[in-house]
Amino acid sequence: MKIKNYDALVGVGDRASRELVLGIVDDALNRVDGYRRVSGIVRVEGDILHIGNRRWNLADKKNVYLIGAGKACNAMVMAIDRALGERLTRGIAVVKIAERTDEFSDRTEVYVGGHPLPNRAGYRASQRVLELVDQAGPDDLFIIAVSGGSSALLNAPIEPITVEDEAAATEVLLTSGLDIYEVNAVRRHISRTNGGRLAERIRDRGAELIGIGISDAVGKPPTGDICEPDPHYASTPIGPDPTTLDDARAAIDGHGLRDRLPRSIIDFLDDAGPEQETPKAFPENTYFVINTLPDLAEAAAAAAETRGVTAHILTTFLEGESRDAGTFMAALAREVQTSGRPFRAPCVIVSGGETVTRIRPGTVITGHGGPSQELALSFALAAAAAPGACMYGMDSEGTDGTSSAAGGITDSTSAARAAEAGVDILAHLRGHASFEALEAMGDVVLTGNTGTNLCDLNVLYVPAQNGGGS
Numbered sequence: 001m002k003i004k005n006y007d008a009l010v011g012v013g014d015r016a017s018r019e020l021v022l023g024i025v026d027d028a029l030n031r032v033d034g035y036r037r038v039s040g041i042v043r044v045e046g047d048i049l050h051i052g053n054r055r056w057n058l059a060d061k062k063n064v065y066l067i068g069a070g071k072a073c074n075a076m077v078m079a080i081d082r083a084l085g086e087r088l089t090r091g092i093a094v095v096k097i098a099e100r101t102d103e104f105s106d107r108t109e110v111y112v113g114g115h116p117l118p119n120r121a122g123y124r125a126s127q128r129v130l131e132l133v134d135q136a137g138p139d140d141l142f143i144i145a146v147s148g149g150s151s152a153l154l155n156a157p158i159e160p161i162t163v164e165d166e167a168a169a170t171e172v173l174l175t176s177g178l179d180i181y182e183v184n185a186v187r188r189h190i191s192r193t194n195g196g197r198l199a200e201r202i203r204d205r206g207a208e209l210i211g212i213g214i215s216d217a218v219g220k221p222p223t224g225d226i227c228e229p230d231p232h233y234a235s236t237p238i239g240p241d242p243t244t245l246d247d248a249r250a251a252i253d254g255h256g257l258r259d260r261l262p263r264s265i266i267d268f269l270d271d272a273g274p275e276q277e278t279p280k281a282f283p284e285n286t287y288f289v290i291n292t293l294p295d296l297a298e299a300a301a302a303a304a305e306t307r308g309v310t311a312h313i314l315t316t317f318l319e320g321e322s323r324d325a326g327t328f329m330a331a332l333a334r335e336v337q338t339s340g341r342p343f344r345a346p347c348v349i350v351s352g353g354e355t356v357t358r359i360r361p362g363t364v365i366t367g368h369g370g371p372s373q374e375l376a377l378s379f380a381l382a383a384a385a386a387p388g389a390c391m392y393g394m395d396s397e398g399t400d401g402t403s404s405a406a407g408g409i410t411d412s413t414s415a416a417r418a419a420e421a422g423v424d425i426l427a428h429l430r431g432h433a434s435f436e437a438l439e440a441m442g443d444v445v446l447t448g449n450t451g452t453n454l455c456d457l458n459v460l461y462v463p464a465q466n467g468g469g470s
Contacts (some may be wrong), residue, residue, distance in 0.1 A: 007226035017390035027303035033451035052227030062139035066091035066437040069154040070147030071397040075451035118155035126156040138206035148216035182251035185243035195278035197235040220292040233287035241278035246296035304348040318353030322371040326378030333389040367433025370401020376408030388463040397453040403435040
């Protein structure tokens, strides 16, 4: 199972509801696992490399290089590494978590970078990647596996910006209410690797690039046929960048961040001319997308249906404050159970997207946590009025915010159990210490690296009650 503490989680609270929700989530994660998806489309037969419905003759290539970056690249790189075998010249992977179960060949170097804040280890890995690219030539092939998180993990700021400057800026950007487009507009324009600049560097060497990606962007359609290249691929660090220098400047000024960001970044963006703009097209590259954000919601809905429970995908565009989303989910459960609107109980309601935890200046942080844990904890406050209702909020890559937890699962008994444990839920929400609260309640979920990275998944089960919406 992907969920490592399953037995402990079903040992408290409403067991039947928890077993159903956890089983659905575990099944969904396995359906979209990156190793499984990549292994299904990549193989080598003799000299021929097959990726989906396309083929490459490796006899025409002098070197075959593999680069991976992102929170789910462990699984993707392992699958490609294994498929290439002795055909692989050298590989470099920059991951967030190195799992004991990871298995790479001795041709692939693995580095653990920093996420959500970039660090020196990621910078060293990025230097190795850039050195590898700079010695490549026209007869070489790069296969690059990318998932969300690569902006922080594969970090190489443009001088004189330092890694420490980039880390400080990232923390400000992520806690100041910016949407991900605005955050990326800034991060991509101060980097030598992100915003398509790694692909640009490979193009300058005349080498060929094949990209295999997981897209965690809110608004992307389901993948469809993953064996066909995606002509609309746009993802850092290997795809064209739709953001602009003007977008970066507008994000900073629009949120009043000039005095909160490092001076080196403000000066660079103020002085940057057209020559510092990120690349906007790579028609020569071939890109495959093996998963997008809606795929996980669809997998969860399918897993519920196989268990005989009607499932509804409420939205894959869920954004905004996590605490508000959790409160809304509890209200939705009560409506379903008492009136049968908008769905009849029993049912499973699935949502995906990327809610945020906004930490306002002056806030005293008293613990750890993340958006999905805050969503689950706020759900617990109002869920007592919907008997048997159960909600699992998770960051699908396996770590949520500043904690080692994937998220939290709460049900209609959680608030009472919190009171018994002496946990003041509101105080923990105010101090952004959702992990500590959920851990004391027995409601924190642990997975480790899941093999995918598709933002948030929320699974809500609403059972029928007598006289309710059944």
